Ligand code: MLC
């Protein structure tokens with residue numbers, strides 16, 4: 001197979017990455033990547049080594065991630081706002097040999113004894129980067145939450161990335177002429193694999209807006225007419241709110257070639273609102289950290305609200321019952337029958353780092369991955385996600401959050417005797433993290449939210465906190481979350 005970014009051997013003067021007013025052409029990016037890899041090698045780091053990358057809002061962050069993927073290092077992207085407990089878990093579990101940062105001072109001391117290297121500026125004497133061929137070797141470890149326990153590191157190979165991006169290219173007619181504009185973080189599949197690696201694999205460009213605001217995204221779109229926009233539903237919701245008040249925002253979106261949504265369900269009313277304001281029917285696609293993207297509406301196909309399109313060419317997809325037996329599909333099947341989505345293909349990850357037990361629970365011997373998502377499958381192949389097997393997995397603003405990890409963090413606070421976390425429907429975030437707490441000492445809600453933000457990360461903090469005298473429990477002592485959900489209305 002070819003290299004992940006085939007143009008690296010013969011870069012052109014086309015735009016490759018832009019962050020704010022700082023930009024790199026392919027040629028400049030190739031030189032920056034060569035310098036970064038030379039610096040890693042000078043530190044004794046070899047292809048295959050794990051290197052953590054703080055995904056700070058800078059061009060150098062993109063350089064490090066691209067260089068490491070091209071040269072066969074395994075990147076472990078770190079959220080710059082990661083809380084101390086979660087950071088300690090990730091660093092202990094992934095055991096990277098080094099850490100790199102665009103701004104070393106901003107993360108001083110955070111990685112403990114681990115050496116933190118600055119992403120170096122290009123030098124004239126750096127040997128050219130020799131890209132590795134895509135070979136099915138680990139390229140990324142992306143941490144993702146489960147129902148309980150600390151997040152698990154999903155090992156994504158270079159082949160997963162290349163194969164999935166090529167499937168998406170066919171679905172979206174994605175070419176080197178496209179500029180993707182997004183305001184997503186670079187430590188998850190959406191912003192990193194699709195946004196950064198996808199743009200560069202095609203030979204096109206990414207305009208990265210590191211901090212989302214509707215105005216900031218619209219400004220970036222004005223620089224790149226006909227852009228492809230990647231965003232989570234919360235962002236479309238906020239863009240529509242802003243566009244209602246400021247038609248210039250609607251105009252900026254109207255010029256785009258495609259508006260793509262994913263990472264969480266886009267409500268049908270938002271789909272309609274985007275169309276009314278911008279004239280675009282959103283392309284919705286569905287994926288997971290462990291599988292990358294499985295389904296998508298096609299650029300020239302049906303963009304049906306509430307649906308995530310058919311499976312991508314190259315991905316096998318079926319619905320299964322509780323015993324993981326396939327439901328009857330196609331014309332003979334029941335279009336309204338709900339089953340768990342199972343997928344198989346070159347997009348499915350290699351497993352969780354250090355967690356063979358957890359890998360075996362989701363990936364069977366035949367290569368089928370069980371997503372935990374519940375869906376229907378129409379005779380024409382359109383998939384509609386209707387829910388999740390576990391209600392202890394939340395999607396808040398497109399971020400996956402495990403109820404268990406938030407509960408564990410709350411229980412570490414000395415004033416908390418008991419805690420239970422649920423997701424409540426939220427028009428902006430999709431789901432809002434609501435915590436029910438039995439306190440053993442006086443404490444205010446903001447202090448508990450800050451505690452979770454500091455130990456895990458700000459997006460995992462409860463948005464709503466309710467103090468109760470006792471949690472509803474069944475005869476076995478298990479917390480009855482259904483009863484709690486009824487309280488949130
Ligand atoms: C707030 N902040 C705090 C805090 N409260 N910091 C410390 N302690 C506290 N108590 C800070 C935050 O860090 C942030 O800082 C700011 O205040 C606002 O935080 P927020 O309220 O949490 O952000 P919000 O506006 O709600 O974010 C909305 C959003 C975000 C849409 C921008 O949810 C987002 O970026 N979502 C994208 C998620 C994503 O990429 N998912 C892809 C997963 S991959 P500051 O500095 O930022 O102001 C996947 C596969 C697939 O799912 O299919 O794609």
Ligand code: AMP
Nearest residue numbers: 262263264265285286287288289385400
């Ligand atoms: P993550 O582990 O963060 O990659 O989250 C993956 C989960 O996000 C999936 O299992 C789905 O529950 C959800 N998801 C992603 N895209 C969509 C979508 N288009 N519609 C509904 N749910 C989605």
